[in-house]
Each structure stands twice: as structure tokens, then as C-alpha cells.
Amino acid sequence: MSDVETGAAGAAPAYLAVFTDFDGTLVEIAERPEDVEVAANLRESIADAAEKLDSAFAVITGREIDVIDHYLSPLHLPVAGAHGSQRRRADGAIEELDPEIVEAADELARRLEPLLADNPDLIVERKRGAVALHYRQAPEFEQACKVAMREAARFDDRFELVEGKMVIEARPKGLSKGTALRAFMREEPFAGRIPVFIGDDTTDEDAFIAAQELGGVGIKLGAGPTAARMRIADVASVHALIQGLGDIAARAGRIGGQHPPA
Numbered sequence: 001m002s003d004v005e006t007g008a009a010g011a012a013p014a015y016l017a018v019f020t021d022f023d024g025t026l027v028e029i030a031e032r033p034e035d036v037e038v039a040a041n042l043r044e045s046i047a048d049a050a051e052k053l054d055s056a057f058a059v060i061t062g063r064e065i066d067v068i069d070h071y072l073s074p075l076h077l078p079v080a081g082a083h084g085s086q087r088r089r090a091d092g093a094i095e096e097l098d099p100e101i102v103e104a105a106d107e108l109a110r111r112l113e114p115l116l117a118d119n120p121d122l123i124v125e126r127k128r129g130a131v132a133l134h135y136r137q138a139p140e141f142e143q144a145c146k147v148a149m150r151e152a153a154r155f156d157d158r159f160e161l162v163e164g165k166m167v168i169e170a171r172p173k174g175l176s177k178g179t180a181l182r183a184f185m186r187e188e189p190f191a192g193r194i195p196v197f198i199g200d201d202t203t204d205e206d207a208f209i210a211a212q213e214l215g216g217v218g219i220k221l222g223a224g225p226t227a228a229r230m231r232i233a234d235v236a237s238v239h240a241l242i243q244g245l246g247d248i249a250a251r252a253g254r255i256g257g258q259h260p261p262a
């Protein structure tokens, strides 16, 4: 008999942990970050999938945790915010960042103010421990934004810059969506499962790699070079995928393969 038939060691059980980015993945990107719209049935569909996955469902985003709570209310999911700088575990506990880094991020945002005064179409998103400078409404300022961000971040070598879609961000060195995914995977209810991470942007690459190094798969939405092993087309496909992964988990549960061994 094969391993699959005997359930012997080595046969991969079908339990999954699902991680997803927010902007451009669960919702379409908007002109301004505050203008994103959540599809009518998204919250229900996430709640249903999360339940079928035994709550092994988390959002890993560049946004702050509070912002995700706002958009997905009344859901209170495990969330890693600000590119891994903030994290709410499945048990609800929040991992706090060093207050000095939070203060330094505020100072960094203040140093961008002269640039904003000259260019009102640019948007600075202030986060606890991180800063994003958006130029979606003024793409001609891309270079100016990159230079300004480099200048603003120069006073504190604890930050690194990451570029996304029409945005440049400063985040604490050593933290990323990949470190956030790994942290979740060390905890219940994620530990022992196979991670799937879905994202659309360059800052998601760390999490694709982390998921794949842990035996799972990265799924890239849209075009562009990527380390992800799979690719899907659009936000609607992500919604269908989440629903499908939930259904697959429920079916696996019925054949006894759902729960990780205690």
C-alpha cells in the first residue's frame, strides 16, 4: 500500500494555513489608500474560510492592524501590520514594537513634510514604526519621492526602504512580511500546517519565499517577476481561491486529514 493509503509518516496531510496581503489582493487598489472598497460578501467569505481552516487564516499587510480591523469589521483576524512591524497573534495578544522605533518613524514622517507642502498630491501614511510615501496621484514625482525618503531616513540606520506599487516605505530593518509569516507559523493554530501566502506586490516576495521555505506555496497576483511558484489573475480569483481553500479544508476534515497531529 502507498503512504497515502496507510496514512504512514511521509504522507502529506491536507491541512493548510492561509495568509493573504490586503491592498491589491483582498481589495482593488484605490487612488488613495483610504478609498479602498471591500466587496459585499468578502467578510462573510473570509469568516467562513477561517472557520473551516480552524482559524488558521491571517492578513499580512503594509497597513496598520487598526485599518484592517476597520475594513474587515466585525472580523478580528490575526494580522501582521506595517510589513511585520506590528503583529496580533491568533490569541489576540499584540506584539509591541520598541517605542524608540515608533518615535523615530514619527520623526522620519516629519522630515517629509516640506516635500508634502510643495506637492499636495503626495500622501504620507504614518504608521506605528513605519512610514509610507504614496505617489500614485503624482507619478512624475517618483524619483523625487525616492530621494526625499532616502534623505529623511538617513538620520536613523535602523530603517530600510522598500518600494511597492507607487509607494516607497521605510520599515525597521530585519522585519518583513516574511518574518511575520514565520512568526505566525511558530504559533497555534498555524504551527504544523502548510502555509499558503497570496500577494500582489514586491513587498510580498519575502512572504512568498518564507511560505515556500516552510514547505508551502506563494501565489502571486498579476504580472511581474516573482519567487512565488503560482500565479493568479485578479482580486476575484483571490476571493474564489480563499473560498475554495476553506471548502477543501472542510472536506479534508471529513476524511480525517484536517487536524494536525497533537
Ligand SMILES: [Mg+2]
Pocket: 021, 022, 023, 024, 025, 199, 200, 201
Ligand atoms: Mg498588496
